Amino acid sequence: MSTPSESIGDTAAYLQKIRDRVGQIIVGQDVVVERTLIALLTSGHLLLEGMPGLAKTLLVNTISKALHLDFRRVQFTIDLLPSDILGSEILDEKSGEFRTHKGPIFTNLLLTDEINRAAPKVQGALLESMQERKVTLGNETFSLPTPFLVIATQNPIEQSGTFELPEAQLDRFMLCHRLGYPTPDEEEEILRRNLNLGVEKKGSGAVARTEFDLVTDDSVGTPEDLVHAMEATHKIHVSEVLLKHVVDIVERTRQHPDLELGCSPRAGISLLKSSRARALIHGRDYAIPEDLFALAEDVCLHRIRLSYEALAEGKTPQAVLQQILNDSIS
Amino acid sequence: MIRSLLLFITLAFFQIPDLKSQISNPTSPLGLPTEVTDLYIPGSKIEVIPRKNSDSSLVIRILEIKSAADGFRYDLDIYGLDPGTHKLSDFLRYADSKSPVSNLPVTFTVTTQHPLDTLPKPSDPEAVPPEKLGGYKTLIIVLGILWLIILLLIIFYRKKQIADFTAESPPPTLHERLQVLVTNASRGNLTDHERASLERLVLGHWKEKLPGLENLPAARALVQLRSHPEASPLILKLEEWLHAPAPSISHEEILPLLQPFENSRS
Numbered sequence: 001m002s003t004p005s006e007s008i009g010d011t012a013a014y015l016q017k018i019r020d021r022v023g024q025i026i027v028g029q030d031v032v033v034e035r036t037l038i039a040l041l042t043s044g045h046l047l048l049e050g051m052p053g054l055a056k057t058l059l060v061n062t063i064s065k066a067l068h069l070d071f072r073r074v075q076f077t078i079d080l081l082p083s084d085i086l087g088s089e090i091l092d093e094k095s096g097e098f099r100t101h102k103g104p105i106f107t108n109l110l111l112t113d114e115i116n117r118a119a120p121k122v123q124g125a126l127l128e129s130m131q132e133r134k135v136t137l138g139n140e141t142f143s144l145p146t147p148f149l150v151i152a153t154q155n156p157i158e159q160s161g162t163f164e165l166p167e168a169q170l171d172r173f174m175l176c177h178r179l180g181y182p183t184p185d186e187e188e189e190i191l192r193r194n195l196n197l198g199v200e201k202k203g204s205g206a207v208a209r210t211e212f213d214l215v216t217d218d219s220v221g222t223p224e225d226l227v228h229a230m231e232a233t234h235k236i237h238v239s240e241v242l243l244k245h246v247v248d249i250v251e252r253t254r255q256h257p258d259l260e261l262g263c264s265p266r267a268g269i270s271l272l273k274s275s276r277a278r279a280l281i282h283g284r285d286y287a288i289p290e291d292l293f294a295l296a297e298d299v300c301l302h303r304i305r306l307s308y309e310a311l312a313e314g315k316t317p318q319a320v321l322q323q324i325l326n327d328s329i330s
Numbered sequence: 331m332i333r334s335l336l337l338f339i340t341l342a343f344f345q346i347p348d349l350k351s352q353i354s355n356p357t358s359p360l361g362l363p364t365e366v367t368d369l370y371i372p373g374s375k376i377e378v379i380p381r382k383n384s385d386s387s388l389v390i391r392i393l394e395i396k397s398a399a400d401g402f403r404y405d406l407d408i409y410g411l412d413p414g415t416h417k418l419s420d421f422l423r424y425a426d427s428k429s430p431v432s433n434l435p436v437t438f439t440v441t442t443q444h445p446l447d448t449l450p451k452p453s454d455p456e457a458v459p460p461e462k463l464g465g466y467k468t469l470i471i472v473l474g475i476l477w478l479i480i481l482l483l484i485i486f487y488r489k490k491q492i493a494d495f496t497a498e499s500p501p502p503t504l505h506e507r508l509q510v511l512v513t514n515a516s517r518g519n520l521t522d523h524e525r526a527s528l529e530r531l532v533l534g535h536w537k538e539k540l541p542g543l544e545n546l547p548a549a550r551a552l553v554q555l556r557s558h559p560e561a562s563p564l565i566l567k568l569e570e571w572l573h574a575p576a577p578s579i580s581h582e583e584i585l586p587l588l589q590p591f592e593n594s595r596s
Binding site: 288294 | 504522523525526529530531533534537538547548549552553556569572573574575
């Protein structure tokens with residue numbers, strides 16, 4: 001067996017430390033941590049779909065602290081304006097000049113909670129900035145800090161008062177992970193940890209501690225380590241055979257009779273990039289089919305759309321994608 | 331003399347209406363009915379001569395018969411069918427003797443706006459002999475047989491087509507496709523596309539073969555295959571051979587591992 005290079009091993013160990021650090025605070029979201037790291041290493045963006053109370057904010061907060069990155073959180077509501085995220089120019093009464101006020105988007109990790117609750121123009125403004133990594137305020141264009149990662153959450157679209165993201169905007173998210181509830185064992189561990197949180201005294205009073213109080217400012221490694229990890233991701237070998245596998249999967253989504261909209265070329269690129277990052281996280285210097293198949297659902301599912309006939313027959317996008325993946329190895 | 335004169339006057343008074351009715355010749359437009367009242371005809375009762383064909387120029391209907399001296403007065407309804415002047419006596423006869431009424435000078439004139447003898451006469455319809463009648467039962471039987479023959483032809487033709495199609499291009503099974511690729515691999519002439527197919531088919535083979543993996547999602551099945559004691563040796567080496575930048579396993583080393591697929595049967 002070929003052994004991965006030393007630098008790959010070091011990077012994998014660094015990434016494992018981050019996962020361990022997050023694991024100390026959060027129970028049973030290892031896959032989400034892995035997906036977040038993949039998005040971070042490949043400069044993609046992550047969309048998390050699931051119910052409230054699954055420690056999404058805590059997760060992103062913990063990762064940002066572990067990586068020594070700046071973190072902001074924006075709760076999307078119906079009355080949110082693009083300037084509330086991007087920033088605006090404010091007239092300074094003392095000097096009589098316009099002063100630029102940068103919005104919360106100027107950060108490394110931006111958690112946008114319930115992105116589908118905001119009006120389409122706000123979604124559009126955010127997604128445009130995600131793509132271009134630049135924001136124009138007045139006559140001046142500002143580059144966003146690096147690394148820049150948006151982790152958006154959205155409720156299931158059936159819920160009322162939501163604006164469903166169109167396919168073109170969903171395509172901007174490299175990964176869309178569907179969060180599940182923890183297993184009974186994990187749930188038990190969450191409760192056990194919560195019981196031991198205790199109370200924090202502040203001045204003459206006290207307040208019950210939360211999981212956020214467990215997040216320390218100690219970072220794992222340095223910002224340079226993260227840059228090295230991003231560089232290492234781009235050095236992960238991708239064989240010609242793996243490229244054929246990616247093309248096969250993408251092509252099958254386009255040819256499938258139950259799908260009205262198959263995967264875009266951007267989906268193929270995302271699949272390949274994320275497979276590289278996953279290979280690095282798992283300590284390999286080359287990507288393998290397992291990486292592709294493990295990430296196929298998160299990369300492809302939000303990019304495909306069922307035909308009316310398939311919807312009428314009661315089929316689901318998940319089932320169709322699973323059928324495509326199973327067919328590709330038979 | 332006076333007596334004779336009175337008798338003459340009395341007779342003349344009584345005879346005037348009769349004479350009037352006998353002398354006045356009614357007229358009527360073509361096709362319209364005309365009622366002639368109090369037409370005195372001496373003798374026994376008369377009747378209308380029945381029409382034997384459609385050539386009759388007048389159609390006469392007796393509406394009422396009233397008694398009169400030495401005869402009867404008749405109210406008649408007359409339709410003129412031919413323009414011209416027609417003698418009523420030609421259409422009437424005595425009911426008892428069936429002899430024609432000869433002492434009736436009254437004529438019936440049928441008028442028309444058009445000059446006489448210029449109206450077209452309806453032509454006699456030509457008798458068209460009916461086409462072949464009957465034979466429906468035979469026709470139905472023949473058509474039924476034809477329908478059955480065509481139906482049987484369609485069924486047998488399609489069956490033959492399907493049989494030909496399946497005989498011509500039976501879809502190759504996973505193992506057959508695998509055999510071809512392994513044979514090509516042993517000759518050392520696999521393209522990248524064939525290598526990718528080989529890897530996918532090997533994964534598919536084990537997913538199909540190992541119990542409990544068939545219904546698993548592909549991603550989870552692959553994770554299990556990579557750690558399965560039976561499947562993992564080949565899968566891990568194949569992965570390295572196909573994907574590693576500098577594989578430690580050579581083409582010659584991988585061939586013996588693939589050899590069982592070359593001789594396997596589905």
